[in-house]
Amino acid sequence: MRAVAAATGEPSEARERVLDVAEALFAERGLARVTMREIADAAGMRQASLYHHAPGGKAQLYREVFERMIAHHRVGLERALAGAGSRLRPRLRAVADWYVGQAPMNFLRMMTSDMPALGDAEAAALAGPAYASLMQPITEVFRGAMAVGEARELDPDLLAGSLLAILDAVAFAEGRGYGEHDQRAMAHTMIDVLVYGLAVVDARPT
Template sequence: MSDQPPNSEARERVLNTAEKLFAERGYKAVTLRDVADALGIKQASLYYHVPHGKEALFVEVTERNLRRHQLGLKTLIGAASSLRTKLSAAANWLLSQPPMDLGRMLQSDMVAITPEEASRLELIAYDALLMPIADIFIRAGVVGEIRQENPIMLAGALISVIESLCALPEHYLTQSRHVMAESLITLFLDGLRVR
C-alpha cells in the first residue's frame, strides 16, 4: 500500500507515539514537534520514518488504531458467552485503550484532511468500532433476549458513553471507570429488556 522504509523497531515507536497523541488530541492539535518531543528526537528526524508527512502519518496511525480496535473488540466479544459478558468485554477493551474520540474525529479531524482519506477512515471507523458492537445487539435482538432497537444507534450510544468515562477528569471520579462501565451496562440491559 505504500513505500515506507523497512519496518523497524524505531518506526514502530514513532507510529505508536503518534497514534496515542492523535487519538487523544486530534489532528490539528498535535504538531510534528509534539510527536518528536515525545520521542526525544528532532522534528525533521520523523521524515526518515514517515517520508510522506503529517497527514499521511495521521491517516496511517488512525487506520491502525481502528483496526486494532476491530481486532480487540471482535476477539474479546467472541470469547465471551453471554450478552452481558460480551458488552463488558467491549467496554473493558475501550477502557484499556487510549481514548479515541469518535465525535471529535468525525466533526473536526475529518474536515482537516483530504476528503478521500476522510471517507475511507469514516468507513473503517464504522466497521471497526460500530459494527462489532452493533452485532451484539442484533444477535440478542433476533433471539428475543432484548428489544429490537436500532442496533447502530445502540452501539454508538454505548461507545460514546464509555468514551465519556475516559474523558472524565480524575477529580470527578467517585468510582472507578470499570465500576461505572458495569453500572451503565446494567442500565442498558435493563433498559432493553422485552416488555
C-alpha cells in the first residue's frame, strides 16, 4: 500500500516551492499581511492552484511552514552548538551567529500576533514544538553554565527568552542601515554584558 499525504498535499517540486516562498513571506510580514495571491505569484502559479498543494488552506499552510522553520532552527542551533566548545560565551555567540545569519523570523511578533490569529487550539499545538526547538537548546546552554559555576543560578527560561528578544531587536536593526556584520557585533556586545553579568564573583556594585 502506498503512503498517503492527502491532508497536507502530495510531496512534489512545486509543493516545495510553495512552502519555500510561503515561509519567506510569512517570516517577513507575518500571517495577516500575506495573501494567498502573493504566495501564488511568488510560486509562479494562480491563487486557486495553491489549494492543490495546500488543501488545508492558509492557516494549515502557515502551520506547516512554521513547523518546518522551527525544525530548521533546531537543527541549525544544535549543529552550531556542537562546534562551540563548552564555555558560556562562545556557545552564546554560536547561537547568535546562527540566528543573525538566518532570515529574520521575528519570534516575538509571531508569538504575539500570528499565533493568536490561529485560535487557541492551533496556538497551543504549535507552542510545544516552538519551545523545544528555539528555547530549549538555549536554556540548556545556560543550565550547563550554571552547573559548572560559570553562571549564577537564575531562571534559564527567563535568560533564554531574554536572549531571543535581544536577537529579535538586533535583527530589527536590519534594513535600517545595519548589515549582518553589524548585527553580529551588536549581538556579541550584548552577550558579553550577559556573560559578565552572570559571572559568579565576590564584589558586586551596589
